[in-house]
Amino acid sequence: xxxQRRRLKDTTMSEHxxxxxxxxxxxxxPATSEPFDTLLHQAHAARLGMWVFLASELLLxxxxxxxxxAYRFEHADGFRxxxxxxTKVLGSMNTLVLLTSSxxxxxxxxxxxxxxxxLAGALxxxxxxxxxxxxxxxxxxYGLHFHxxxxxxxxxxxxxxxDTPGLATFWTIYFVATGLHAMHVTVGMIFLGIxxxxxxxxxxxxxxxxxxxxxxVYWHLxxxxxxxxxxxFYLA
Amino acid sequence: MTxxxxxxxxTAAPVPTAAPTSAKPSSYLTDGTTVRSWLLTTDHKRIAxxxxxxxxxxxFLGGILALALRLEHLTPGPTIMSAYTYNRVFTLHGVIMVxxxxxxxxxxxFGNFLLPIMIGAKDLAFPRINLLSWYIYLAGAALLIxxxxxGGLDTGWTFYTPYSAxxxxxxxxxxxxxxxxxxxxxxxxxxxxxxxxxxRARGLRLMKMPLFVWAIYSTSIIQVLATPVLGLSMVLVAIxxxxxxxxxxxxxxxxPVLFQHLFWFYSHPAVYIMILPAMGxxxxxxxxFARKVPYSYEAIAYSALGIAFTGFLTWGHHMFTAGISAVDxxxxxxxxMMVAVFSAxxxxxxxxxxxxxxxxxxxxxxxxxxxxxxxxxxxxxxxxVASTSLDLHWHDTxxxxxxxxxxxxxxxxxxxxxxxxxxFPKVTGRMYGERLGLVACVLVFAGFFVTxxxxxLLGNAGMPRRYYYYSPEHxxxxxxxxxxxxxxxxxxxxxxxxLGWALVYGEKAPDNPWGSRSYEWLxxxxxxxxNFDATPRFALGPYDYTRPDEDAHAHAEAPxxxxxxx
Numbered sequence: 001x002x003x004q005r006r007r008l009k010d011t012t013m014s015e016h017x018x019x020x021x022x023x024x025x026x027x028x029x030p031a032t033s034e035p036f037d038t039l040l041h042q043a044h045a046a047r048l049g050m051w052v053f054l055a056s057e058l059l060l061x062x063x064x065x066x067x068x069x070a071y072r073f074e075h076a077d078g079f080r081x082x083x084x085x086x087t088k089v090l091g092s093m094n095t096l097v098l099l100t101s102s103x104x105x106x107x108x109x110x111x112x113x114x115x116x117x118x119l120a121g122a123l124x125x126x127x128x129x130x131x132x133x134x135x136x137x138x139x140x141x142y143g144l145h146f147h148x149x150x151x152x153x154x155x156x157x158x159x160x161x162x163d164t165p166g167l168a169t170f171w172t173i174y175f176v177a178t179g180l181h182a183m184h185v186t187v188g189m190i191f192l193g194i195x196x197x198x199x200x201x202x203x204x205x206x207x208x209x210x211x212x213x214x215x216x217v218y219w220h221l222x223x224x225x226x227x228x229x230x231x232x233f234y235l236a
Numbered sequence: 237m238t239x240x241x242x243x244x245x246x247t248a249a250p251v252p253t254a255a256p257t258s259a260k261p262s263s264y265l266t267d268g269t270t271v272r273s274w275l276l277t278t279d280h281k282r283i284a285x286x287x288x289x290x291x292x293x294x295x296f297l298g299g300i301l302a303l304a305l306r307l308e309h310l311t312p313g314p315t316i317m318s319a320y321t322y323n324r325v326f327t328l329h330g331v332i333m334v335x336x337x338x339x340x341x342x343x344x345x346f347g348n349f350l351l352p353i354m355i356g357a358k359d360l361a362f363p364r365i366n367l368l369s370w371y372i373y374l375a376g377a378a379l380l381i382x383x384x385x386x387g388g389l390d391t392g393w394t395f396y397t398p399y400s401a402x403x404x405x406x407x408x409x410x411x412x413x414x415x416x417x418x419x420x421x422x423x424x425x426x427x428x429x430x431x432x433x434x435x436r437a438r439g440l441r442l443m444k445m446p447l448f449v450w451a452i453y454s455t456s457i458i459q460v461l462a463t464p465v466l467g468l469s470m471v472l473v474a475i476x477x478x479x480x481x482x483x484x485x486x487x488x489x490x491x492p493v494l495f496q497h498l499f500w501f502y503s504h505p506a507v508y509i510m511i512l513p514a515m516g517x518x519x520x521x522x523x524x525f526a527r528k529v530p531y532s533y534e535a536i537a538y539s540a541l542g543i544a545f546t547g548f549l550t551w552g553h554h555m556f557t558a559g560i561s562a563v564d565x566x567x568x569x570x571x572x573m574m575v576a577v578f579s580a581x582x583x584x585x586x587x588x589x590x591x592x593x594x595x596x597x598x599x600x601x602x603x604x605x606x607x608x609x610x611x612x613x614x615x616x617x618x619x620x621v622a623s624t625s626l627d628l629h630w631h632d633t634x635x636x637x638x639x640x641x642x643x644x645x646x647x648x649x650x651x652x653x654x655x656x657x658x659x660f661p662k663v664t665g666r667m668y669g670e671r672l673g674l675v676a677c678v679l680v681f682a683g684f685f686v687t688x689x690x691x692x693l694l695g696n697a698g699m700p701r702r703y704y705y706y707s708p709e710h711x712x713x714x715x716x717x718x719x720x721x722x723x724x725x726x727x728x729x730x731x732x733x734x735l736g737w738a739l740v741y742g743e744k745a746p747d748n749p750w751g752s753r754s755y756e757w758l759x760x761x762x763x764x765x766x767n768f769d770a771t772p773r774f775a776l777g778p779y780d781y782t783r784p785d786e787d788a789h790a791h792a793e794a795p796x797x798x799x800x801x802x
Binding site for chain 1: 352357358359360361362363422426427429430431433434435460461462463464465467468469471472475479480481482483488489490491494497498501
């Protein structure tokens with residue numbers, strides 16, 4: 001960064017190579033925020049910021065993984081029984097949905113950098129739609145659980161004829177962890193929706209592709225967390 | 237805000253150095269004087285002052301609660317409050333002091349103000365997120381205060397389950413308040429980490445940063461990586477208390493000790509969130525007033541990272557009596573003592589820096605001496621309570637209370653006061669009276685020591701913490717402790733008084749009243765909005781006391797040239 005700054009020191013902002021080479025240089029002008037002197041520099045900082053934030057998010061879900069590990073150790077039988085009773089097919093379909101959506105958004109970033117704005121926008125909104133499919137399936141699953149009489153906190157009639165120790169704990173953590181994950185899916189959809197809109201209407205210049213990338217990286221986190229939640233709740 | 241791109245270009249031209257202060261140039265304080273210009277500012281220096289006002293308010297509030305507790309303990313039975321009120325007062329004292337004062341105290345005020353200046357930047361990487369973090373802090377604090385008025389909180393600041401799930405007090409809003417404040421802490425840490433990596437000025441290598449920046453950087457790592465786990469455990473407690481789902485309820489297969497694991501995974505490193513920035517202040521003050529290069533820059537910088545890293549592996553020492561295995565207890569005990577090794581490296585390096593230095597005993601340095609004495613005291617008792625066999629006796633007694641107050645008040649608060657006096661001229665552009673400063677420092681030390689030293693003796697004699705009634709034989713020491721607390725409170729009010737006076741009537745401060753080489757003194761007092769009139773060259777290290785003043789200034793203040801060989 002320093003060498004870069006040194007190189008650019010004598011040029012005024014509009015002469016900056018990134019701005020000059022970008023087709024839509026006019027739109028870039030005032031976007032550079034306070035402490036940065038180049039857009040490249042700013043994008044680098046934004047990217048680092050997002051990754052640091054994701055590290056923080058990882059620790060948040062890490063707490064759940066710690067809880068799950070400890071409780072599984074304490075109540076091996078109960079956890080096995082609960083996993084067996086879970087909606088394996090719907091849960092696995094959701095994994096497929098999220099993986100597909102992640103592919104879409106990764107390709108979207110790539111083609112946007114190449115200048116194919118409409119395709120990028122379409123892919124971003126496909127991602128958002130797949131997010132909605134995920135949430136719908138998740139709600140369906142919750143509905144099935146409630147129908148069976150499985151409620152968080154060990155409430156519901158299912159627990160009247162299933163009393164292995166650890167069942168209540170499993171389902172409570174299941175609802176809390178997947179609920180928190182669903183909140184992250186929702187935030188990711190909003191984030192992608194906002195960026196996707198400005199991709200489609202052309203308000204996001206190519207030089208600002210890092211904004212799309214940030215939303216995509218956040219979406220990948222949502223995906224990765226699910227890839228770890230899925231086997232713990234449905235397969236193991 | 238948009239004209240910034242050209243500002244840096246100024247540095248390219250060989251403009252003369254900053255105009256003399258007599259010309260009354262504008263500073264960040266005069267750049268906009270409306271309430272709106274303060275509440276919607278994105279200037280890190282103004283946000284630092286907003287934080288300063290808020291954390292000082294909560295220090296005051298937490299202090300009043302502490303005095304109420306001390307007054308209650310004047311007699312072995314009921315004195316001024318009921319037992320239930322007592323439980324709520326000690327809980328709120330802890331919650332306010334930990335989450336609303338100590339955690340944000342040095343990072344969000346001095347860190348916010350100085351970190352960008354010390355790395356030669358115009359602001360933090362994300363100025364708007366910086367402002368947002370202050371509002372999030374206020375929102376969380378407001379929820380906590382609301383909970384405090386509507387039912388209070390009687391779980392202790394540790395919110396241990398299963399009691400917290402059944403307590404009649406306002407647990408849900410209180411823990412959600414803590415959860416929200418945690419977000420503010422994460423965002424502040426994130427901003428600092430990114431700024432250090434992306435905004436250092438040309439020629440400012442990592443190993444040329446002032447040591448305070450290293451301390452804040454290490455703190456930020458903890459803030460970013462530990463706070464989410466606290467957030468999670470607070471949410472789970474809120475669920476247990478509000479919805480009754482019993483995640484930690486043993487009757488439904490839950491495990492209360494797991495809560496303690498999650499809670500201390502944050503809350504022990506949180507101690508280093510409090511003490512590492514304090515160590516950073518000390519590392520700045522000592523070279524300035526000893527006029528010496530730190531005995532080992534690397535030792536101080538790396539040991540800060542070492543404490544941040546090891547701090548993540550010590551949480552189990554809070555649970556020696558909670559049924560963890562002997563192997564676990566041994567491992568956590570040894571890892572906890574590792575922290576003492578890194579701390580000792582720092583203490584010896586500071587002392588070696590002072591050795592044969594040209595010492596001027598000013599108020600900030602006096603506070604640093606107080607810090608050194610109290611921190612070593614607190615640290616060595618820390619090694620003692622990290623030994624399982626000893627901790628079994630001292631656990632949950634006043635010995636532990638005294639130990640962590642030596643670190644948090646004797647360490648963190650003392651360093652906060654050292655920093656407050658050290659940077660007061662830079663922040664406000666005014667000088668305070670040195671004599672009153674030294675008097676107040678002595679009073680703080682005396683008040684502190686008389687308050688907390690007897691608590692070691694009380695704990696050793698078997699006085700449990702958080703008890704409302706106590707046996708009459710403990711009364712004399714409790715009375716002494718209360719007298720000390722009143723003295724400490726008076727000393728803090730004295731500081732508030734003379735600094736407030738200096739703010740309005742104090743002499744104008746020169747740009748570098750202490751003759752320091754550290755980078756924040758290269759700019760004006762108070763600094764201009766963009767921190768430097770012309771970005772300095774940072775050709776010299778921040779502690780280069782090897783040449784005379786005039787020579788050093790000539791090196792430091794020459795504006796950056798086109799070529800740079802650093």
